[in-house]
Amino acid sequence: MSRAAPPARLIEMASAYYRTAGAFAWRFAQGKLAGDPLFSAILARDLLAGRPRILDLGCGQGLLAAWLLAANALHASERSNAWPRSWPRPPRLESYNGIEINPREVARAHRAFALDPGASVRIVHGDIRDVDYAPADAVVIMDVLHYLDYTGQESVLQRARGALPAHGLLLLRIGDAAGGAGFALSKAVDTAVALVRRRRWVSLQCRALREWQALLTRCGFRVGHPLPMSEGTPFVNVLLRAELA
Numbered sequence: 001m002s003r004a005a006p007p008a009r010l011i012e013m014a015s016a017y018y019r020t021a022g023a024f025a026w027r028f029a030q031g032k033l034a035g036d037p038l039f040s041a042i043l044a045r046d047l048l049a050g051r052p053r054i055l056d057l058g059c060g061q062g063l064l065a066a067w068l069l070a071a072n073a074l075h076a077s078e079r080s081n082a083w084p085r086s087w088p089r090p091p092r093l094e095s096y097n098g099i100e101i102n103p104r105e106v107a108r109a110h111r112a113f114a115l116d117p118g119a120s121v122r123i124v125h126g127d128i129r130d131v132d133y134a135p136a137d138a139v140v141i142m143d144v145l146h147y148l149d150y151t152g153q154e155s156v157l158q159r160a161r162g163a164l165p166a167h168g169l170l171l172l173r174i175g176d177a178a179g180g181a182g183f184a185l186s187k188a189v190d191t192a193v194a195l196v197r198r199r200r201w202v203s204l205q206c207r208a209l210r211e212w213q214a215l216l217t218r219c220g221f222r223v224g225h226p227l228p229m230s231e232g233t234p235f236v237n238v239l240l241r242a243e244l245a
Contacts, residue, residue, distance in 0.1 A: 006033065006040045007074070009082060014070035018061065021111040025061055032063060037231045038142060038173060038239065039067050044087050045227075047241065048138055051169055052094035055136035057128045057156065058144030059098030062109040065121050068093040073118070097134040098123040128156055133163040140171045143237070146204045153205065157219040161244065170221060170242045173229055178208040179236030209238055216242050 015029035033039050042048055048068075056064050071090035075083045100106050100123060109123040124131060128144070129152050139160040145153045160170060207215070209226060216223050221242035230237040 006043075007082065007084060010067075010070055010074050013074055014063070014066040017066040017069075017112040017117070018108065020114065021061070021108040025108040025112065029061070029063055029066065033067060035233070037233070038229050038237075039063070041227070041229065041239070042067070042171075043071055043090055044084070046088045046091070047171060048091040048169070049088070050091070051136075051138035052092050053135065053137045054093065054096045055134055055139045055160070055163055056096065056098040057139065057141045057160070058147075059100050059105075059109070059123060060102075061100075061105045062096070062098050062112065062121065062123050064140060064142075065093070065096040065098065065117070065119075065123075066112065068096070069117050069119060069121075093119045095120040095134075096122070097136065099126055099128050099131050099133075101125070101127050133159055135165070136163050136168070137165065138169040138171065139163060142171075142173045143175070145172070146175065146206045147202055149205050154215060154219065157216065157221075161220050164244055166244060168244050170216070170240075172212070172216070172240045172242065173237055174209070174212050174240065175206060176209040176236045176238050177206040177211075212238075212240060216240065217245075220245050 011030060011033045014033055015026055018025040018029045048054070054064065054068070056062070068091065072093065075090050096119060098109065100109070103125050106123055106125040113121045113123070122134075129148065141156070141160070145156065148156065164170070213223050213226075222245040224241045224243075227239040227241065228237075229239040
């Protein structure tokens with residue numbers, strides 16, 4: 001399925017949250033929201049429909065919160081053709097809880113959402129292996145688990161399961177270690193990013209797609225059909241949509 005380009009106005013509105021957080025945060029938001037296919041897919045494919053309470057593990061500066069808030073504002077606006085006709089109504093955001101280990105990212109998020117954004121947005125500094133999880137209808141984990149060891153990966157997924165109600169949803173994006181050159185490139189990029197952000201070498205713990213699926217099943221999730229999630233990039237990322245079994 002070809003990715004629908006997000007409206008320029010939507011990117012502008014979502015990234016505007018970060019003007020008060022500094023030029024880097026603002027520019028990063030613009031580039032990430034425009035270039036990462038996951039953000040468009042969440043809206044175009046209605047991946048968070050009926051899930052108003054979001055728990056975002058490894059949330060960075062809280063881009064998903066800004067994206068969903070801006071989407072609702074744009075959809076409600078009176079601008080002609082503001083919302084893509086092929087996209088469903090955006091999911092309602094009642095509360096967003098994010099956990100991020102990088103204190104600089106958390107500080108940017110706090111500045112971005114210092115004023116009332118129209119929903120409860122809470123972003124805390126901490127390790128997703130240790131911080132208490134707020135109850136949620138959906139847990140989102142984007143490109144994070146491979147920074148943990150195998151034991152930590154399973155622990156986080158079990159804890160995510162405990163934060164969800166019956167039929168709760170997990171959106172997990174991973175890199176497929178069986179993806180050849182594309183995976184090798186994404187691993188090199190992630191290693192470099194981790195070195196810059198954490199200022200130390202991080203050994204990535206990666207798995208092939210079938211191994212991620214098996215892990216989710218062991219943790220009590222029912223895994224749907226994997227969605228390729230790297231269109232427009234040289235990587236081999238995959239989105240797994242899993243509900244509690």
